[in-house]
Amino acid sequence: MESTWLVLLLLALGLIVGAGFVTLLHMAERQGRRAVNVVRPIVPDGIDQVLDALESAGMVLDPSNNVIKTSPGALTMGLVVNQQLVHPQLTELVGRVRRTGETLSEDIVLSRGPFGDGSMRFRVRVARLGTRFVLLLAEDRTESFRLDEVRRDFVANISHELKTPIAAVGLLAEALSHAADEPVQVRRFATRLTTESARLGRLTQEIIELSRLQAQDVLAEPEYLSIDDIVTAAVDQNRVVAEMEQITIVIGKKSKAQVYGDEQLLIVAIHNLVANAVHYSGEGSRVGVGVRRNQGIVEITVTDQGVGIPEADLDRVFERFFRVDSSRSRHTGGTGLGLSIVKHVVQNHGGDIRVWSQSGSGSTFTIRLPEATPPAPAATGETP
Structure with missing residues (x-):
């Protein structure tokens, strides 16, 4: 009889120890999942697909400012290296959004990657993504700014270039009217008028030719x-x-x-x-x-x-x-x-x-x- 009770006691102890061991395993598993979530944070569903589809630069940053998700464009433009933002200006914008919680948009100028020459212009938008993450989008507007500068320079230059022969034609025409009774002066002014008119014609023709060359169907x-x-x-x-x-x-x-x-x-x-x-x-x-x-x-x-x-x-x-x-x-x-x-x-x-x-x-x-x-x-x- 005593031996039977001893066996039952041992069985009960075994069940208790087993249950405790299983409980410890479940706790360890939960702790492990939490650790994984800390090391490898889970971003909201669909963000991966959105970033892969972006032609511009897109990045998701965790609370430690590690770049955990990125679009191909961000790597190509040299904005991210070793899962870190290259430019302190971007890091400062991310920190500002974390502090205020407000979405911001700014135009900034950045160097071309860690080893690049020159600069690039970006339109940057930064916003919170859930409670822990920050989404940073950067659109490269370097070419747009360059074209705007070329356009402004072209307008300024063409205005200057046209002003000279147009003014000369006007002055010579006026001089001709005053020298109507002086054949020698008329011939001299007429020759110069012809020269300036030809120059104006060449300039106009070359502007037209240059515009034609920039058309997509020129060939x-x-x-x-x-x-x-x-x-x-x-x-x-x-x-x-x-x-x-x-x-x-x-x-x-x-x-x-x-x-x-x-x-x-x-x-x-x-x-x-x-x-x-x-x-x-x-x-x-x-x-x-x-x-x-x-x-x-x-x-x-x-x-x-x-x-x-x-x-x-x-x-x-x-x-x-x-x-x-x-x-x-x-x-x-x-x-x-x-x-x-x-x-x-x-x-x-x-x-x-x-x-x-x-x-x-x-x-x-x-x-x-x-x-x-x-x-x-x-x-x-x-x-x-």
């Missing part, structure tokens, strides 16, 4: 073209002026190179380079124009023996209205748009343009375009 119907024929046409447009300045234009041997593109636009681009070379060359000098094929690239080179371009200005020569020597450019009728047009034409044809120059030693401009393969012959429908 909607490219043609198979001979670069040798295009170079010949462009040079012929400059021969009269070159002969007046006693400048010789020399064309290299035929290249038989072909490209796809717009014939008139390419003629304009090469014409502008040759015209610049002539305008900035001295009497008795030479301008060389050559074409060569180089591993699928067609290179058109225009070389002069003129005044050259200072090294500090080489990066700016393709800007609208930029002139290395504004006084000489105005004297020769330059608008400051020629090289900008060249750059846009070349880019629209999938190429690039390069310049080498040295003050007093002349300049070399090189257009590089993709070489075209001959089109397949059209089917005749005849059976062999």
Whole structure:
């Protein structure tokens, strides 16, 4: 009998110990889940999908400002490294939202990542996400600001450039009316009026051309073209002026190179380079124009023996209205748009343009375009 009670007692103790052990296991499991939630916080449902779909930068931060969720754009823009915000300005905005609980939106300027050069402009919006997290969205507006600056500069420059010939035309017309009885003065003023009118016409035409080049469908119907024929046409447009300045234009041997593109636009681009070379060359000098094929690239080179371009200005020569020597450019009728047009034409044809120059030693401009393969012959429908 005593042995039976002993067995029952041992069984009861075992059940009690087992129940306690199971309880401890459940408590340990709950503690473990809490620890996991602390280490790996759970953000509200759907945030992962939203961040993956964002083209801009999106980040979710935990109470310690660790970035626990991020969109691909945030990494690409260099805003997050090793799950930390790179820029203290962003961290300060997050802290402000935590303190006030209010959503905020600001325009800020940030450097390009930890090792980047230059700066980027962002529209940043920060808001609380639940009770523990903060959502930070950053939209890159760098290009938008740049275009706004270009637009403002263009309007300011075009206003200045148009003001000069328009004022000159008005003054000359008034002078003509007062000199009606003086044939010599009339002829002199009429000649200057013709010059200023031509300058105004060139400027207006180049503005129209530049606007056309920025249209998306400028090469909607490219043609198979001979670069040798295009170079010949462009040079012929400059021969009269070159002969007046006693400048010789020399064309290299035929290249038989072909490209796809717009014939008139390419003629304009090469014409502008040759015209610049002539305008900035001295009497008795030479301008060389050559074409060569180089591993699928067609290179058109225009070389002069003129005044050259200072090294500090080489990066700016393709800007609208930029002139290395504004006084000489105005004297020769330059608008400051020629090289900008060249750059846009070349880019629209999938190429690039390069310049080498040295003050007093002349300049070399090189257009590089993709070489075209001959089109397949059209089917005749005849059976062999």
